[in-house]
Amino acid sequence: MPIYILGIESSCDDTSASVICDGKVLSNLIANQEIHKSFGGVVPELASRAHQQNIIPVVKQALTVANIDKNQLNAIAYTRGPGLMGSLLIGSSFSKSLSIGLNIPLIEVNHMQAHLLAHFIEDCGEKDPEFPFIGVTISGGHTQIVMVKNYFNMEIIGETLDDAIGETFDKCGKIIGLPYPAGPHIDKYSKLGDAKKYIFSKPKVDGLNFSFSGLKTGFLRFVKNEEIKDLFFIKKELNNLCASLQNTIVEILFEKILEAIEKTGINRVVFGGGVSCNSGIIKKFKENEIKKKYKSYFPKFEYTTDNAAMIAIVGYLKYKNKDFSTLDKSAKARYTF
Ligand code: KG4
Numbered sequence: 001m002p003i004y005i006l007g008i009e010s011s012c013d014d015t016s017a018s019v020i021c022d023g024k025v026l027s028n029l030i031a032n033q034e035i036h037k038s039f040g041g042v043v044p045e046l047a048s049r050a051h052q053q054n055i056i057p058v059v060k061q062a063l064t065v066a067n068i069d070k071n072q073l074n075a076i077a078y079t080r081g082p083g084l085m086g087s088l089l090i091g092s093s094f095s096k097s098l099s100i101g102l103n104i105p106l107i108e109v110n111h112m113q114a115h116l117l118a119h120f121i122e123d124c125g126e127k128d129p130e131f132p133f134i135g136v137t138i139s140g141g142h143t144q145i146v147m148v149k150n151y152f153n154m155e156i157i158g159e160t161l162d163d164a165i166g167e168t169f170d171k172c173g174k175i176i177g178l179p180y181p182a183g184p185h186i187d188k189y190s191k192l193g194d195a196k197k198y199i200f201s202k203p204k205v206d207g208l209n210f211s212f213s214g215l216k217t218g219f220l221r222f223v224k225n226e227e228i229k230d231l232f233f234i235k236k237e238l239n240n241l242c243a244s245l246q247n248t249i250v251e252i253l254f255e256k257i258l259e260a261i262e263k264t265g266i267n268r269v270v271f272g273g274g275v276s277c278n279s280g281i282i283k284k285f286k287e288n289e290i291k292k293k294y295k296s297y298f299p300k301f302e303y304t305t306d307n308a309a310m311i312a313i314v315g316y317l318k319y320k321n322k323d324f325s326t327l328d329k330s331a332k333a334r335y336t337f
């Protein structure tokens, strides 16, 4: 009998629902919330209201695209955390209610684990990585290096002490007038610029941890100083600024991951999270595979950003283990593993 899992993701500003059947994605719908763009970042109160409006139509559409009836579902997997509390509450309450209504099991999913386990979706792109591997979760809210021994045995061995990598892209982008989220724009303009034109200092952080706040402050100071000399500095130098900034971020990440490979003796590096579609990161890691003796794995674009297919695949893996949740569990804004 095929196993159908409905995944629900509502941790930040995207409302997403997906149906998967035995690990294969039948639908993966995402309702983006354009409203946050005018505020230059996600406004939690507006995000939860929009989830409230979007969740039923998105789930209905996910079932329609998958061409199944809700009564065929075997379980519902939802993001328990981490994320914005108001947003998580919409997805968790909806999922609990539907699981009661359909009398099927409820499965809780950790959003950050899901970013890595997205690789086990049948059409995720590259061949499934073998365990153990080094997981690298890079998103708007997180920057973590994770030792992944198997599907559910994960340990964080390094993380950012301040800003996340996506946050750094977004905040630096804001400084040079780019819309939120700035990561994709910086990536685009980088392709047209000289990555060596400007040098930004890289932080010195011991062990496998990261720090990005110094880079952000240094970038701000540099841009403001240059603007005093030339009011049109940003406009003239946008491509070079983006390329140089992106290059610095890529170098910081690359050096830390090489250190993690050396420390752990594991040479499979598996990326997940919104920033893992960055062209500079992919190029750098792919280009150095032979020279530095590791293999890197990047998810398909649609599984890098927040999506419910990654929640559903974790649901499927947990379903096979009969690892079900209970109705008394509450959403968790901070949720480590
Ligand atoms: O995983 P995600 O969709 O949401 C969070 O859980 O945070 O990641 C969103 C982040 C944003 O900071 C966005 O700017 C960044 O991913 N991002 C990128 C690119 N595409 C999205 N950063 C750099 N280059 C990109 N191409």
Ligand code: ZN
Residues within 6 Å of the ligand: 111, 115, 139, 273, 274, 305, 306
């Ligand atoms: Zn995410």
